Amino acid sequence: MPKQLTCPKCGADIIKCPETLDPVRCSKCKKVWLRAECKETRR
Numbered sequence: 001m002p003k004q005l006t007c008p009k010c011g012a013d014i015i016k017c018p019e020t021l022d023p024v025r026c027s028k029c030k031k032v033w034l035r036a037e038c039k040e041t042r043r
Contacts, residue, residue, distance in 0.1 A: 005038040007031065014038055 005014035005024055012028035022035045 004041050005035070006041055008033065008037055008039065 006012070007014050007026040007029060009031055010026065010029045012026055014024045014033070015027045023032050024035055024038060025032045
């Protein structure tokens with residue numbers, strides 16, 4: 001089971017940017033984060 005990332009800004013689930021695994025982009029607020037900035041939660 002892959003780890004789910006949570007957006008530090010709005011708390012929504014994060015989707016990985018298609019081109020790379022880093023950085024990741026929030027599907028809700030569209031902010032791009034470095035993976036280190038995101039909270040990882042197991043789902």
